[in-house]
Amino acid sequence: MAKQIGADRLGDFYTTGRVRKRREWRGLADTMYDYSCWLKIMLILGKFLMCPRNIKAMFRYRWMANYLAVPMMVDRHTQGLRGEYLRIAHTEFDLVVDDVAKLLSNLFRADRRIGNDVEFSKKCVLVDENEMTAVMMGFPTLKGLSRETVSTYVPVLQNQHAVLHYLDVAQDYGLAGDVCPMPAAEAGVSIDDDAPILGACAIQCNTTCDGSLLGNGVIAKRLELEDGVPCFQLAAPLRHREDDVQEYAAQEIRNAIAFIEEHTGEKWDWKYYFECARRVNVATESRLGWLEMNKTDYPQVFGSNLALYTETNYMAICGKIPEFEKADRKITALAEKAYKKKMRAAKEYRHRAIVWGVQSHYYMDFLLWLLNCWGIVPLTDMLSMVSTRRLAEEDTPENRETAIYDMAWLTENMIMRNRTHGGYKVLLDELWEFCEEFNADMVILWEHMACKALSGFHGQFEEMARERGIHLVWVTHDLFDPRVVSRQGVRDQVNNYMRTVFGEEPIDPTLEVLPDQESW
Numbered sequence: 307m308a309k310q311i312g313a314d315r316l317g318d319f320y321t322t323g324r325v326r327k328r329r330e331w332r333g334l335a336d337t338m339y340d341y342s343c344w345l346k347i348m349l350i351l352g353k354f355l356m357c358p359r360n361i362k363a364m365f366r367y368r369w370m371a372n373y374l375a376v377p378m379m380v381d382r383h384t385q386g387l388r389g390e391y392l393r394i395a396h397t398e399f400d401l402v403v404d405d406v407a408k409l410l411s412n413l414f415r416a417d418r419r420i421g422n423d424v425e426f427s428k429k430c431v432l433v434d435e436n437e438m439t440a441v442m443m444g445f446p447t448l449k450g451l452s453r454e455t456v457s458t459y460v461p462v463l464q465n466q467h468a469v470l471h472y473l474d475v476a477q478d479y480g481l482a483g484d485v486c487p488m489p490a491a492e493a494g495v496s497i498d499d500d501a502p503i504l505g506a507c508a509i510q511c512n513t514t515c516d517g518s519l520l521g522n523g524v525i526a527k528r529l530e531l532e533d534g535v536p537c538f539q540l541a542a543p544l545r546h547r548e549d550d551v552q553e554y555a556a557q558e559i560r561n562a563i564a565f566i567e568e569h570t571g572e573k574w575d576w577k578y579y580f581e582c583a584r585r586v587n588v589a590t591e592s593r594l595g596w597l598e599m600n601k602t603d604y605p606q607v608f609g610s611n612l613a614l615y616t617e618t619n620y621m622a623i624c625g626k627i628p629e630f631e632k633a634d635r636k637i638t639a640l641a642e643k644a645y646k647k648k649m650r651a652a653k654e655y656r657h658r659a660i661v662w663g664v665q666s667h668y669y670m671d672f673l674l675w676l677l678n679c680w681g682i683v684p685l686t687d688m689l690s691m692v693s694t695r696r697l698a699e700e701d702t703p704e705n706r707e708t709a710i711y712d713m714a715w716l717t718e719n720m721i722m723r724n725r726t727h728g729g730y731k732v733l734l735d736e737l738w739e740f741c742e743e744f745n746a747d748m749v750i751l752w753e754h755m756a757c758k759a760l761s762g763f764h765g766q767f768e769e770m771a772r773e774r775g776i777h778l779v780w781v782t783h784d785l786f787d788p789r790v791v792s793r794q795g796v797r798d799q800v801n802n803y804m805r806t807v808f809g810e811e812p813i814d815p816t817l818e819v820l821p822d823q824e825s826w
């Protein structure tokens with residue numbers, strides 16, 4: 307119960323139920339700040355629930371109930387934080403919460419079952435959850451809306467059990483049980499007829515893998531044959547670092563834009579595109595600046611504060627929402643302030659780690675847990691190591707052509723697919739380069755057992771880590787399905803390594819085993 311970082315035994319806050327015993331006392335200023343942010347989130351929730359459409363949706367869609375746990379999700383990712391770290395976390399998470407609330411409201415406004423605003427629906431384009439939304443950067447009057455984000459991806463952040471029902475539905479229907487739970491759950495929502503129905507058209511992308519293609523296939527059939535929503539399949543090349551695929555990739559972007567124009571009657575707006583491209587550049591420069599700081603002894607934007615925000619800002623926002631540019635600048639200012647003061651986010655830093663592989667760290671507080679329990683600093687993670695390319699941002703005839711290639715590049719380099727596909731260089735070789743650049747002595751390697759793209763490399767990761775003297779900690783999990791590997795099952799893999807290989811004791815022993823199986 308104190309102002310200082312590391313003053314609390316964080317495990318003491320847990321109960322065997324869904325909620326914690328009490329809120330954290332962080333000193334007067336930080337507690338008041340945290341409490342005011344909590345109130346703001348309650349206000350967003352309250353405002354959202356004031357709309358009769360949203361109430362109706364709450365009763366129609368099974369996954370909606372999870373949104374009641376939003377404040378708990380934010381609390382989970384701010385545990386133990388003080389000062390600038392707390393402010394960075396709230397700047398990001400509170401903005402993401404607000405953005406998701408707007409996404410939900412727009413979906414329900416257009417949804418044929420809820421608001422049934424036909425004219426608005428004609429201005430909506432459905433996009434995949436896992437899709438880079440670059441092709442929407444030139445349509446200021448259209449809304450690119452993702453049903454999978456709200457029905458699958460966000461609910462598991464709030465409640466790790468959120469999509470188990472949909473996984474069972476997909477398997478009952480006959481889909482293979484070893485498919486990645488992410489596309490399987492998305493397909494399950496569609497099979498269960500539990501997705502909003504709306505939109506002038508949909509853009510699906512061969513986002514990441516065979517599982518993803520399978521899920522999209524099921525969803526596209528329902529959209530096209532039953533709901534009458536035409537789908538475009540944006541097939542971005544998987545060998546994304548090769549020059550010979552770029553022209554094909556660019557043509558796919560041209561085709562997708564033409565498809566949206568045809569089905570919505572809107573025209574591509576270059577002025578708006580370059581405005582968005584400039585904001586994407588701000589986001590990229592900000593991220594690169596944070597990563598530079600993380601290479602020093604005083605990393606500032608790392609762990610949860612880097613991961614979830616990057617994913618949202620890079621893929622879903624992609625320069626379209628000005629508030630994210632403001633947030634980028636604010637986070638950078640806070641980080642620089644903390645860096646000048648040589649601040650640290652925990653009382654002891656023992657190891658510097660790169661977190662690699664497809665992660666399940668959002669469904670728990672894993673990155674903060676690594677830091678607070680074992681003093682492992684998660685400097686960066688695989689999904690945050692995305693495009694560093696600067697986009698053309700001035701409207702000239704040459705740049706209009708370059709822009710098509712820029713959008714193709716972004717689409718090819720979506721989060722996850724830019725590493726899970728594209729060959730040894732992007733998945734293996736660059737990992738060791740990052741270890742060197744960031745001066746990391748450890749790699750926390752998520753092994754998502756249903757992700758065939760990564761599992762095939764197991765032996766090579768081991769061999770290469772051994773050659774370089776890097777500690778490689780495998781953390782097996784099954785993404786959205788905690789029945790296969792539980793939260794404690796994940797933590798125990800790290801606990802065992804730290805105790806047996808390093809012979810270390812935890813910094814905060816109350817965190818080693820947590821009764822959080824049911825916890826939001």
Ligand code: SF4
Nearest residue numbers: 486514515517664757
């Ligand atoms: S985690 Fe792996 S299997 Fe799942 S969607 Fe991503 S690439 Fe595909």
